[in-house]
Amino acid sequence: MSSDVRTNFATDDEAQHALSPEHELTMLELLDRVLDKGVVLSGDITLSVADVDLVYVGLRVLLSSVEAARRRRGGDELPPSQVVAP
Amino acid sequence: MADPTPPDLPPADKIFARVGDLDEFLRGLDRVTQVLPARVNADEKNVEKGLAQLVLTLIDLLRQLMERQAVRRMEGGTLTEEEVERLGRTFMLLEKRMAELKKSFDLEDADLNIDLGPLGKLL
């Protein structure tokens, strides 16, 4: 449900501050970009959760290594790329 | 020049164009942000649930990968009837076990649809 986004980010008062559909969509588009895209200037991304600094290497970085290793071994079951070439 | 955007609202006017209702789009986007641990007030229970979500998603991914392999081989005729039955039973058991784990962590199927980036493309 779309309420997942709000609860994921809610402090108690944020939870009560419902966003309009336009704002919520904007927030989702923004999150998609800032959390997953942009220049990676650091080897690790550091986020603080519950006042604890977590070095978030990133699931994608971890999975990229797995994927790269798999390709080097010559896995033949990879489906065609889902990216449409420009 | 004062910035009119309040600190807790996203920038205005980022919907550049659209064909369709905004509410319909919201329904299709709720999985965008489920990749990262985003709870600020992360008490033990939430951290545990977040980890369970991640682990179960990975297990589910593996299950799907293996099932597809099995289906390919079944359709390609390289499995005996006995092997098909045995594999199918194993997957059935795994699915049952996954359902139990999901239930005990209070996770829905939709919670396991974390976007796994490149690994997701293996499917």
Added chain:
Amino acid sequence: MIYAYAITAGAPPADVLDGAPGLADAPLAARTVEDVGAVYSRIERGPSPTREDILRHEQVIETLMRGRPLLPARFGTVLRDEAALDHLLTINHKGLAAGLDRIRGCVELGVRVMWDAAGTEVDEADHEPSPGATTGTAYLIVRAAQERRRRSTEARAGELAANLNRLLRPCAKDGVVRVLPSPQVVMAAAYLVPQDRTGEFRNRVTEAGAAFETLKLLCSGPWPPYHFVPELEVPRG
């Protein structure tokens, strides 16, 4: 520790840096290595992925972006100190300069396309329904049928995405497209569009909507060019 917001062509002028508080209201500063600059602020700990911090991050970037080429950093980019930042700028100078050239005068526009889930026979939760079989063989047979349906859905999505991309891509300098990122989203794309062609792009989105009646299109932006940044050499540790 320092928190990095963006790479810019040269250092933004002091009045711009002073006019935009960073995370935790820390003041912005800039470093440059030749013509490549980075904007940062002091930070005590990694930022929390709260709405407030994320919006502040974006606000800084959008302020800096007015009137200069800029490559936005990912949220959470924390470095040890200015020396580490200088080092990074130095070893990646070529790539960053090229990256800035690439996006000069352009903005990012996002396009998400949804189709009617009811017409695609795909379960809303993208979870193949349990075969509910009593034997292993029946289980796999049902999975095989689901697999075939899934493949045909993907093929249809791919075709739609290719057609839409054909309509939109000519208006852009570059584009990146993902097909069927989720069952209801046919395509999620980002396009690097020159600022003087954004109006044309908007028209094409509307035209696409008219041409594909069963689809809904959402075009968001203009955004900083998050999807069109170079990959850097990053020293570990």
